[in-house]
Amino acid sequence: MEEGLIKKLLASIKCSVCGRRYEAGNVSILGHRQDTWYLRAQCPACHAHSLVTAVVKEDSLPKLVTDLTEREPRKFKDAVVTADDVLDMHNALKDFGGDLTELLNES
Ligand SMILES: [Zn+2]
Structure with missing residues (x-):
């Protein structure tokens, strides 16, 4: 699937x-592994x-995965994500060989 899409x-x-x-x-x-895409949005x-x-x-609408509760997006509204944070995430995902479940259990 194309990144523009x-x-x-x-x-x-x-x-x-x-x-x-x-x-x-x-x-x-930030990257993707099979059908799972990791994105940063502002x-x-x-x-x-x-x-x-x-x-x-390919044949369905995207499904978002989040572990945030309904209130947490407001709590983190002013949290700053720096370019270094994004680069760290990119590098971690680039070399990661597992799936999303393993990724979340590692942190
Ligand atoms: Zn907004």
């Missing part, structure tokens, strides 16, 4: 803090950063 699909999803839709230009793809309205895991199948 992944960004467009994510643009159909709303910010969990303010409800504004993401825009393709505010979405960065809301164009409230500028909240989100790390998004999307399971994308």
Whole structure:
């Protein structure tokens, strides 16, 4: 699946803090493993950063995976994700050989 399409699909999803839709230009793809894509998005309205895991199948709409509760997006609204954080995530995913369950259990 093309990265441009992944960004467009994510643009159909709303910010969990303010409800504004993401825009393709505010979405960065960190990497993917099979159907699971790891993305970083910044809301164009409230500028909240989100790390998004999307399971994308060719024949269906993307399904977001998150372990945040309904209140947590507001709690983390002002948390700063630096370029180094994104680079660390990119490097960790690049060399990671397991699946999402293993990834979450490691941290
Ligand atoms: Zn927002």
